[in-house]
Amino acid sequence: MIRQLVLELGHRPASGREDFLVAPPNEAAVALIDSWPNWPDRIVALSGPEGSGKTHLAEVWRAASGAVTVTPAELDTAGIPALVARGNLILEDLGALAAEGERALFHLVNLVRAESASLLITSRVPLARLLLTLPDLVSRLRAVPQAELGPPDDALLTGILVKLFDDRQLRVTPQVVAYLASRMERSVAAARDIVAKLDRTSLSGKRPVTVPLAAEILGRD
Structure with missing residues (x-):
């Protein structure tokens, strides 16, 4: 089960890998992962931009289900039976x-259902928007239940920043977090990049992480 974190601004110990910040943009995806093994289908999908949490949720499900992770490049028609024989599967980044x-x-989708295995697919865009040419495959994927992880809202972006600062043991004020959250690109990937830059700049210049330093970092992007 993925735990919903109640974050307080300020310093706290870094959370473990199984922790996930739950908010409206991702709660449908969290609920879908948590509902296994009672999924609505043998195959489900998560979609969302880079850094939105798809891989983290897939890892949470892998730990619960014993799934094996494969990439699109590893799919080969002749090897599909042996792959499905390994049990539950995660297919990462279907857009590739x-x-x-x-x-x-197509063979994998059919065999997963026939063998009563479970398959989790991740993609940066919803499956219906993938540029696929095999009609039978398109039809199968359109029927797959899926949940989309949207851009973080104010509460989630604030929580992500707090967690990223805490993971690096950086003490920051609520004013720094609020300043960043109101001005930065609204994505997890951008939050990671900004916090990493602040950490490096703070260390190299022996400067505390303040609103002026945050403004300086944002001005470089």
Whole structure:
């Protein structure tokens, strides 16, 4: 079960890998992962931009289900039976699937259902928006239940910043967090990049992380 964190601004110990910040932009995805093994289908999908939490949720499910992670490049029609025989599967970043891999994926989808395994697919865009050419595969994927992770709202972005600062043991004030959250790109990837830059600049210049330093970092991007 993924724990919902109640964050307080300020210093606290870094949370473990199984912790996940739950908010409206990702709660449907969290609920879908938490509902296994009572998924609505043998195959489900998570979609969302880079850094939105798809891989983290997939890792949480892998730990619970014993799933094996594969990439689109590893799909080969002849090897699908052996792959499914390994049990539950995670197929990461379906958007990277090459045209020649579509038939292997079609075979994988059919065999997962036939063998009563579970398959979690992740993609940066919803499956219906993938540029696939095999009609039967397109039809199968359109029927897959999926949850989308949206851009972080104010509460989630603030919580992410607090967690990232705490993970690096950086003490910051609520004013710094509020300043960043109101001006930065609204993505987890951007939050990670900004906190990393603040950490490096603070260390190299022996400067505390303040609003002026945050403004300086944002001005460079």
